[in-house]
Amino acid sequence: MATMTYRQALAKAMREALRDNPKTVLYGLGVTDHTGIFGTTLGLEKEFGKERVFDTPISEDAMTGLGIGLALSGYYPIHTHIRNDFMLLAMNQLVNSAAKYKYMYGGCFTVPMLVRGVIGRSWGQGAQHSQSLQSLFSHVPGLTVIMPSAAQSIMDCYRYAVNEYKSPVISFEHRLQYDYSFEVKERRDDQNPFTSYLIRKGSDVTIVAVSVMVQEAQRAAKYVKEKAGIEVEIIDINCLTHPDVDMILESVKKTGKVIVADTSWASFGVCAEVARIIAVNAPDSLKVPLKEISMAKSPCPTTKALEKHFYADMGDIVDNIYQLCSGKEKHNQSLPDEEYKKTLYKEFKGPF
């Protein structure tokens, strides 16, 4: 089985989107500059021409509208944002236009397009370069929101979006994942990839996670298996707007213990949504109260001294697993120390 970094998968997906669909156009601020959206669009202007790959004015709203107009005319626009925080400037077009263009006109139009937004973390990204805004967009019927947690998901989901799906798709890519390596297999042609994935099977605890928190969950699962023999099941929601509800419920009924791990704030977000799904469909399945792993409910501080309290990592997940399994907040099990974590994390260094 081959390995590929998240960045390589993105670069491959962008190239194949342009190669396989002659109507694909790729644009966004910096798409053609020397950094090429963190190396995911490099060389594509040269290969496919500036008609199809182009830089833009800093006009997020109008550039999104331009994409909708292109999509109405048979093109497949891919619009990039180097931080998803900038997508708030396109919120009107995404929510009021793209999400509704099909429904509001009784199905007379379709707006197939892909919007890529990157989530920042670490090295002092601060309050406006580190948000994780998936829940804002997932709330709105008509927008399909994905958070690929691995290279395979990038390849499957982007290929499907570009070549088969006829609605606007918003993808949140986590900047921390760009340098992670993943195993990749042959693409799953026969399956709709806009669903959830069972990442790891287990019988003791269920972790429902998104994006980079899927990796954190995997690290935590490995740790508690080695140290305490606890079997953790991990579900990667992957498509926030179209989760595999049955997969989640089946796992929860089996383990009775659930941790939801999101990259954003807990309230009104993925944690709230998964809790809602369980409460509505299987209220008796939880043996103990659900645990939520999320950002602290504050804007993101810049200094490392505060930032380390803002984000959760695999240590917090391990702590929660022990709490669930022991039924006590003070479980007396040792958590992974800094030395152990250092072997897992590649230190992210700025500026981006």
Place this chain on the structure above:
Amino acid sequence: MSNLSMDIYRKLYLIRKSEEEIRRLYPENEMKTPMHMSMGEEAIVVGVCHALSHDDQVFGTYRSHALYLAKTENTDNFFAEMCGKVSSMQKGKSGSMHLCDPNRGFMGASAIVASHISVAVGAAFANLRLKNKKMVAVFFGDGAIEEGTFWESLNLACLMKIPVLFVCEDNGLAVHTSESERHGYDSITDIVGKFKCNVLKEESTDAETIYKLVLKAIKLNEENQMPCFLHLKYYRYLEHVGINEDFNIGYRSKNEYIDWAKRDPIKLQKSKLLALGYGKELEIIELQIDKKIEKSIFLAKKAPFADESELYKDIFSDNEAVI
């Protein structure tokens, strides 16, 4: 001359008569949709649409009755949608504010001020690349100029040489707020003229004058590959939303209306044709249109509503497995 004048009158009369019927029928409460009436602006939309071809595309606002009828003349669908019936191609999901007809180049109408302008620029950009010669005209009020996205879209079209017609229908009002309370400038055409954009303006209520102006705009575009900003004045006869006059409220004077009504676009066109001796032909045309509208309303009233399953249709891609 006469064919052109007659064709233009036919569209003007169709629009005015259709809206008069809405005013007559609205109290029956069968048209459950907020009516933003077009009365007063007919010369602009008819003039512009008559200069466009069948395949050319338009994007409108929530005030698009006139634009829809000028571009499509499809009164059957118009009244079906006003009544919210499944016989409309929008199946009652559009109402008065989101009219469209992709088969006749009407590409949508937005109720969020200015939000459709960049979408129209995108469609024009697509046409440019497809080399299909389709023109795009986007209609918006003077209030839309106060939105940032207007300037983003203008900059984009000028930068990328996208041949879109920006049609500013200036009635001097944003809901009830006058331009003196909104504009930090004197002349919008002076400002837009600083961009790489053709700029034309007109205060006439003569649809033929507007028609000729738009032909000029299209010719200019062919010559210099720049978009065109058309600044066109008109007077909104009725309240912002609803079917009534609102001169009693006091934010504007009825004398303004009386001045504009003297050169009402429908009366003006009719008087020109009468002066040319087309009285008989006008009678025939008006009678035909009256019957067409009467039939459309009859069909709309008779048609069924969509059933509940329609509520969940057309939200996502058709190949969506899970909703």
